[in-house]
Amino acid sequence: MDQNVTTIKRYFELSDLASHDSQALRDIVGLFSSKAVVEGANGFIADNPTKVATFFDHFFKDNQDLRHLCQVITGPAANYTAEWAVAGRKKSGQLFALHGFDTYRFDENQQICFLQVKIRP
Secondary structure (H helix, E strand, C coil): CCHHHHHHHHHHHHHCCCCCCHHHHHHHHHCEEEEEEEECCCCCEECCHHHHHHHHHHHHHHEEEEEEEEEEEECHHHEEEEEEEEEEEECCCCEEEEEEEEEEEECCCCCEEEEEEEECC
16 A cells, blocks of 8 residues: 555544544654645644644644544645545534545655645535
8 A cells, every 4th residue: 555545544543533642643743754735624734844833732732632534636746635524522612524535745765745625515
């Protein structure tokens, strides 16, 4: 299997754990290169390792329980897209369900160097 596809699937597996597992959170951050850019669905852009770690720390503090399904699609020029659906519970207790698409690019070390998250209306 394509290593980048494996990394994307691992990202979603870890995302289901990271709200309650600090090692899973560290492992997610470790999937990203030191030059990674993350564009969150909320418009936040993390463009250095500290901002990437902070982005995920805040995300998993706000989203206390998550369950993802995903399907990875490979594209041209080392672009990958993951269609995903998630059900979860916010820190407030509010339940939610979302559907969206992530776009990924990888560096020569097979680390994520770009992630853009888009929620489908």
